[in-house]
Amino acid sequence: MSHLRLIYASRPFGFDPGTLNGVLLDSRRCNLRDDITGALITRADLFLQLLEGPPDKVNAAYDRIRRDDRHIEIRELVRRDADTRLFAGWAMRDDPARSWLWSREELAAGALDTASESEVEAVFVRVWREALN
Template identity: 50%
Template structure:
């Protein structure tokens, strides 16, 4: 089992665009046996993908080619004994208030956070019921 975490800056972020991303991600992920979580806001996407290495790699390659994602940065990729989001083709959570403010993201906080900080972030999201972080 492989987990991959990346960040990107959304291009043309709006509710309809996010709905389109989530609908296609859920359909493709269900087909490919991938689970995960997308934390999204107007200035930042943070996503964890989980599944067989080949499927996760192919999905990440599609994301790299997707013009809705700018400045894609691979944060972490590695093996894991279990999924953090086993019941979610793609869980989506709006970025909670305990994440960086927009000015901190502009100054590079998301790039400088490191893999351990992102893994803790997804651990925290996975432990909360959907909607509890709003």
């Protein structure tokens, strides 16, 4: 069965623990309902999220995110069919941004504009590998 893998980036609006917990609670509830799995990498200047699952459900989730005022400057980075899920056991894995992820300065200089789809996906492959350990 083919799934849609969608990765987007946004800037959090009003990033604080309460906002993050609300985003995660909403994500997990909706994703369990809609058979979506994925991961969310967070820090004060970045939400980087991978969603995977039935194409219609992933598209609907992304539409909800684009209307969510907790996200600004939303940008789709990857959209492709995938035969397997990276985060099959996670309704929404939450990971704080790691030191190896793009710095604030790199993001401000356009790192997401120049990153290839495979480089963006590699971020989540690394998160998935770390979760196995």
